[in-house]
Amino acid sequence: MIDPRHSGRAVLTAAVTLLLAGPAFAARLSVQLEGLDGPLREAALARLELEQYTNREVSPAQARRLYNRAEGQIQAALEPYGYYNVSVHGELKQSGETFTAVLEVKRGEPVRVADVDLRIEGETEGIRAIDQARAAFQPRVGQPLDHAAYERSKATVSAALFGSGYLDAVLGTHRVEVNRSSNAADIHLAWSAGQRYRFGETHFEGGQFSDEFMARYIPWEPGKDYYSQDQLLSFQQRLVDANYFAIAQVQPNVEGAADGLVPIDVMLAPAKRTVYTGGVFIGTDTGPGVRGGIERRWVNERGHKLNFEALLAQRLSTVTGLYQIPLPGQDNHAYNFGATYRDEDTDTSQSKTLRLTANDSRIWHGWLRTVGLNFLTGDFKVADVEGSTTLLYPEISFAKKHADDLTFPRRGWSLTLAGRAGAESVLSDTSFAQVTADAKWIRGLGDNSRFIARGSLGYTQVSNFDRLPPELRFFAGGDRSIRGYAFQTVGPRNDEDDVIGGKQLVVASAEYEYYFSQNWGAAAFVDSGDAFSGGNFDLKVGAGFGLRWRSPVGMVRVDLATPVGDRYASGVELHIIIGPDL
Structure with missing residues (x-):
């Protein structure tokens, strides 16, 4: 006192x-x-x-x-x-x-919770979101009476009830009894859940497509599936990902709920129909360059898409066209037809190829699954050996990523699996089978740090390796491979000591980032691996430091790295990467 x-x-x-x-x-x-x-x-x-x-x-x-x-x-x-x-x-x-x-x-001893009496009147048992909110309620018995935790937990239970379809849920009892003499507190909470609502009709306003076309994005069955906030968010994300709309707002019409059904109102505004892109860029793998493109976000009332892009850089030039036909359904199903001309000149190879692609893509158990057919033809030169190739091969891939923030994830991961194969008996100059896997994992460490791990694996069986073009061979080294080595300079070599690429690939990387301000940070990293054939694995290691900048156009990474323990390689390599983490 x-x-x-x-x-x-x-x-x-x-x-x-x-x-x-x-x-x-x-x-x-x-x-x-x-x-x-x-x-x-x-x-x-x-x-x-x-x-x-x-x-x-x-x-x-x-x-x-x-x-x-x-x-x-x-x-x-x-x-x-x-x-x-x-x-x-x-x-x-x-x-x-x-x-x-x-x-x-x-401050004395804190008041601790002696009892938590949390009751929900209604049939809510077994509903995951509600069960999780109840199980996570804090403060628990024996813990100090933290009012902020109490209010957060109370709000979480209410949100779980609403988000699971109990739109009329009412918190009737919310009382905390504190006994100062015994430093004990009892918490009493009671909700009346009320009726559980199902999804009703979905009403679209402001869009450029018919309701029949828009129905393909709805992830629930009206009149059957219970209202779910997660489903509502999934629906909104699908509309955003469709890239047709500048505005996509999804809200339950709670006031219009009746007979156990809640209508869903969707407010849309068309995006700009034709988008022109262009700019300059720099990458240590490609060299400086310019790119430009035209995107027609919808060609017709059926939502077909058309996209052209051209890239001209010091060591790589490409021209790509893609036509996409979205199909009815709730899984982003689409047919895709594309053509790509590629002219690449690296330290180890030169190639000019044309690839024609037709594939079917859809969301499958949370993965983007793509199944298609590729026709690849062109000329190439690896080391001093010139060749030409024609390959017709099917391909399947599965890709998935998850992040708490796509622009700067602190918890996130991505995984891509792919397989492709061709046969000499079916319009191919060589028979081959190939599988690849690419993964990345990001975790925040404290408030200002991140740990990033990534890895790549590849394996090829081929009857005539000399007829395999460079883009289907494995090389290591470069910005997204083993830093400290130049682009595609790691791999099996011929008798003249020229890199010719390999049949297998193993690459792993570990990186630590520390941000000393909101947008600026530094990194330390170690990359390792090899591209090889058979049992001739020769581990290469690169290590270095870098600068990180969260720029208005995305993450910019500038790294300096050097080979470690390699008597045939030395010096410092500069690596510049611009783009998202995942």
Whole structure:
């Protein structure tokens, strides 16, 4: 308890000073708070009026009033953290023209939860979101009575009920009984769940397509599936991913709910129909270059898409055209037809190829599954060996990614699996079978750091390796492979010591990033692996440091790396990568 005698002496001294100094006397105020740290200290200082007057001029009477209110303010600030028996001892000192409020806080033992009585009237058992919200409720028995955790948990249960279709759920009882003498608290909560609603009709407004076309994006069956907030978010994400709309807002019409059905209102605004893109870029694998493109987001009322893109860089030039036909259904089903001309000139190979592609893509158990047919023809030169090839081969791939934030994930991963095969008996110059896997994993470490791991695997069986074009051979080295080695300079070599590519690939990388500001950070990394054939695996290791910039156009990575433990390779390689993490 604050001793009024100390306050009285300070005021008496201040009064004498006031008489000597005249009516304009004022002093500055400072606070010395002891006995608290971390969030408790921050909460106490935020509540203290004394703190708000720090370094401001106050009169002796003002200083006394502020000081006398300090005890109650500190006690009120700590109650939400479970401290109901807080004592404050202090003194208001004056030295010259400065008042110093010295406050020593003894927080005592926290009030702990003795019992949690959480009841939901209604048939809600077995509903995952509700069960999880109940199981995660805090504070638990034996824990300090944290009011913020209590309010968050209470809101989570209410949100789980609403998000699971209980749109009329009411929290009828919400009471916390605190016994200060025993430092114990009982929590009483009771909800009345009410009726569980199902999805009703979906009404679209403002879009450029018919309701029949839009129905392919709805992930539920009206009148059958229970309302789910997760399904609603999935629906909205599908509309956004379709790339037809500038605005896609999805809301339940709670006021219009009747007979156990809740209508869904969708507000749409068409995106710009034709988009032109262009710009310059730089990449250490491709060299500097320019790119441009035309995207027709919908060609007709059936939502067909058309896209052209051209890229011209120092070591790579491509021209690509893609025509997409979306199909009815809830799995983003589409037929895709494409053509790509590719002219590439690297340190190890040169090639000019034309690829024609026809495939079927859809969402399958959460994965993007693509099944198609490729026709590849062209000329190439690897080391000093020139060749030409024609290949007709089917291909299947599965891709999935998950991230808490696609622009800068702190928890995320991606995985792509692919397989392709061709046969000499079916319009191919060589028989081959190939499988590949690419993975990336990101985890935040504390508030300012991330750990990033990635890996690539590949395996090929081929009857005539010399007829396999460079883009179907495995090379290592480069920005997204083993940094410290130039692009595609790691792999099996011929008798002239030229890299010719391999049948197998193993690459792994570990990277640590630390951000010293919101948009700037540094990285340290180690990459390793090899492209090889048969049992001739020769581990290559590259390590280095880099700079990270979260720029307006995406993540920019600038790395310096060097080979480690390789007597045939040395020096420092510069690597520049611009683009998303996943």
